[in-house]
Amino acid sequence: MVRSRGGSLAAGLLVALLSLAAGAQEIVLDQPVRAGGLIFFPTVSDPNAYYYAPTKARLATGETGKPQFSFLRYVENVNEAGKERTEGEGGGIVHAVVQLGVTDDELRDAQSDLRRVAPGGVVKGPVVFRSGKFGLVSSFQEANGDLVKRVVGLGTAPVLDGGKAAISIQLTKEGSKILWQSFQTATPDVSFLFEMEMAGYRAPKRAVIEADLDRVYDHSAFQLGVATTYVQAEINQAFDDLYQKGTIKLTQVGEDEKLEALAQTAYSKLTELIFQPMSPQGIEQVANAAGGRKSALDRASELLEKRRDEVRKENAEIRKDNAAARGRASAARAAANRAESAARAGSAPGADAETAGLANKRATSMTAHADRFEAEAGPAPEEAGPPRAEKELPEFAAVVTYEMKRARQRGTYRVDLNKWTTDKLSLRFDQNVGDLRRFLSDPAIFRSVNLDDPLYKQREITASLVGVSADDFGSGLSFVSLQLLKKHQSGEETPQDVRIDREKFNSSGNNYKLVYGWKGDEDRKKWLDYQYRALWAFGTGDTVEEPWHEAEFNAIPLTPPFRKRSVQLEADKDVLAKGDVRSATVQVFSKVGSQERVVQVTLDTGKGELSKTLDFLTPSQATEYEYEIKYRLKGNRTLTTGRKKTDQDILYLDQLPEA
Numbered sequence: 001m002v003r004s005r006g007g008s009l010a011a012g013l014l015v016a017l018l019s020l021a022a023g024a025q026e027i028v029l030d031q032p033v034r035a036g037g038l039i040f041f042p043t044v045s046d047p048n049a050y051y052y053a054p055t056k057a058r059l060a061t062g063e064t065g066k067p068q069f070s071f072l073r074y075v076e077n078v079n080e081a082g083k084e085r086t087e088g089e090g091g092g093i094v095h096a097v098v099q100l101g102v103t104d105d106e107l108r109d110a111q112s113d114l115r116r117v118a119p120g121g122v123v124k125g126p127v128v129f130r131s132g133k134f135g136l137v138s139s140f141q142e143a144n145g146d147l148v149k150r151v152v153g154l155g156t157a158p159v160l161d162g163g164k165a166a167i168s169i170q171l172t173k174e175g176s177k178i179l180w181q182s183f184q185t186a187t188p189d190v191s192f193l194f195e196m197e198m199a200g201y202r203a204p205k206r207a208v209i210e211a212d213l214d215r216v217y218d219h220s221a222f223q224l225g226v227a228t229t230y231v232q233a234e235i236n237q238a239f240d241d242l243y244q245k246g247t248i249k250l251t252q253v254g255e256d257e258k259l260e261a262l263a264q265t266a267y268s269k270l271t272e273l274i275f276q277p278m279s280p281q282g283i284e285q286v287a288n289a290a291g292g293r294k295s296a297l298d299r300a301s302e303l304l305e306k307r308r309d310e311v312r313k314e315n316a317e318i319r320k321d322n323a324a325a326r327g328r329a330s331a332a333r334a335a336a337n338r339a340e341s342a343a344r345a346g347s348a349p350g351a352d353a354e355t356a357g358l359a360n361k362r363a364t365s366m367t368a369h370a371d372r373f374e375a376e377a378g379p380a381p382e383e384a385g386p387p388r389a390e391k392e393l394p395e396f397a398a399v400v401t402y403e404m405k406r407a408r409q410r411g412t413y414r415v416d417l418n419k420w421t422t423d424k425l426s427l428r429f430d431q432n433v434g435d436l437r438r439f440l441s442d443p444a445i446f447r448s449v450n451l452d453d454p455l456y457k458q459r460e461i462t463a464s465l466v467g468v469s470a471d472d473f474g475s476g477l478s479f480v481s482l483q484l485l486k487k488h489q490s491g492e493e494t495p496q497d498v499r500i501d502r503e504k505f506n507s508s509g510n511n512y513k514l515v516y517g518w519k520g521d522e523d524r525k526k527w528l529d530y531q532y533r534a535l536w537a538f539g540t541g542d543t544v545e546e547p548w549h550e551a552e553f554n555a556i557p558l559t560p561p562f563r564k565r566s567v568q569l570e571a572d573k574d575v576l577a578k579g580d581v582r583s584a585t586v587q588v589f590s591k592v593g594s595q596e597r598v599v600q601v602t603l604d605t606g607k608g609e610l611s612k613t614l615d616f617l618t619p620s621q622a623t624e625y626e627y628e629i630k631y632r633l634k635g636n637r638t639l640t641t642g643r644k645k646t647d648q649d650i651l652y653l654d655q656l657p658e659a
Helices: 009-018 104-117 173-182 213-217 232-245 259-274 296-346 353-377 470-474 502-508 573-578
Strands: 033-035 038-042 049-052 057-059 069-076 089-100 122-126 131-141 147-156 164-171 190-202 207-212 229-231 248-252 275-278 401-404 412-416 421-432 446-450 458-465 477-487 493-500 512-517 530-538 543-545 549-551 555-558 562-570 581-591 596-604 611-619 625-633 638-640 644-646 650-652
Touching: 033 104, 038 104, 049 104, 057 421, 069 173, 089 173, 089 190, 089 458, 104 122, 131 164, 131 173, 147 164, 147 173, 164 173, 164 190, 164 458, 207 213, 207 259, 213 259, 229 232, 232 248, 232 259, 232 401, 248 259, 259 275, 259 412, 259 421, 259 562, 458 477, 458 493, 458 530, 470 477, 470 502, 477 512, 477 555, 493 502, 493 512, 562 581, 562 625, 573 581, 581 611, 596 611
Parallel strands: 049 122, 069 446, 421 611, 458 555, 562 650
Antiparallel strands: 033 038, 038 049, 057 089, 069 089, 089 164, 131 147, 131 190, 190 421, 207 248, 207 412, 229 401, 275 401, 458 512, 477 493, 477 530, 530 543, 530 549, 562 611, 581 596, 581 625, 625 638, 625 644
């Protein structure tokens, strides 16, 4: 939390709210209110209760006052027979803890402004983000001297307790060079760009979304399937094409809904249904393995530059239109002034009849010209308002990357939006890293190493959890135990281990360091090799022990053997009312470890609950799960589907089983 003069108000609200589940806030995503520079969202149950989005960030500081930031760049000398090499191989690792929030003064101003914009509005606290993605962007000078924006890193932003996000990424050699040069300046062109995800509801809209899923999968953009990654902008471009071809349909009732907003809702739901977010790791950032495609980094950079070029062209047209409008308005004003002068001359005292007649004739002609100019120019400047504002150059494209789910969705996807519908919303904001030159000589923050230097007797391995947030430690995961083993060429072994629980996860900022040294390792290449494995322990007492992994990179991405899966529940009010259904309970059965876990959600149809999302843990490679739907009818009667198996991520609850 960013604090100023006491720092108690915003901090108190944040700490109080972070203990609640994000879903319990029941935020209305499509009714935001802007007040005092902040974005507020009302709730479904109380339209006067508002949560603000903490879309401001800064580098967090540790107990010593230093920023919780580190940048390690490394190089490995390469000697290839018959080839002249002027550079070795290498890269870098950036880790930072960023504090999300607003100052007390900003919050007070926003609260005051909210009462003006939404009388009766009460601030309940900050939005609790479910998860986040980030991009690391800097400027790169091309051979011709032009500066272009480059996305040099992509990754996850695990949410920590206390309103913080930990970001860790392995850079390519080029990305490492770009950042290192930028940090030498007082105003480094280095920014962390966030896309933080919040969950909530969409207000009822008189529209229906339909999509032929088989034809969606057949689109040329998705032919590579699960073998590759997709950038958000690429998915949206494909959906635009499918919408134009009629594969994705929006049926609107009435004229009160904005078609563009409905299309975005449709795209969001289809993306969630077909894809799952991922974090590019290691070699994926250098080159995507599927079909020689460019890496996610390169594609994100190209999309960013393409969008910036589009905005530049739009701004050029806006400037041209504004100049033309000013010219036409000036001509109309001059013509009107001349007509008025002529009219005054004709009616001046002492003017003879002939002079007056000529003056009036001339005035009539000039007035006609003035009318024509005004018609072309449009309203007078004081009536037309200010000129069209130019658009700001985007600092980044969508940084979220996806992979296609292994379970292929089938049939026709259909959702009636005329009800409170669960959905997600990504909020984008950025934070410049600031002037860090005073820390350039601090090896704890900036460090350069040559892995082939025999004097470098110690090797540091950095580990981080991928796709895990603080909330996961309270909803199934107990702790993770990481073991590292280095077998030296002398025959000696160096074991290292670290235990990661919720407290460790928050205090370390999801950044764990293990070290091994030099013990007779004359072969520098083999000295880089080591082994690691992880033990995942759950609150049920179950454990999942991974086998030993061989590695040589100095970064370990710890990916859990489970993942959080979301299933969308949809019900039709008329069908359930006809069947006398009062509520529907969905149970999902999953096994993480040896014991089966049951997660359930109930839709109270009497209160209008016709759409919800059910989250549960499932093994990472599992595509199917088991579920059961129990319907409670009038007269305390019940119907059940019994346990069924499916791989679909949407369950329709409007097909009642026979009694």
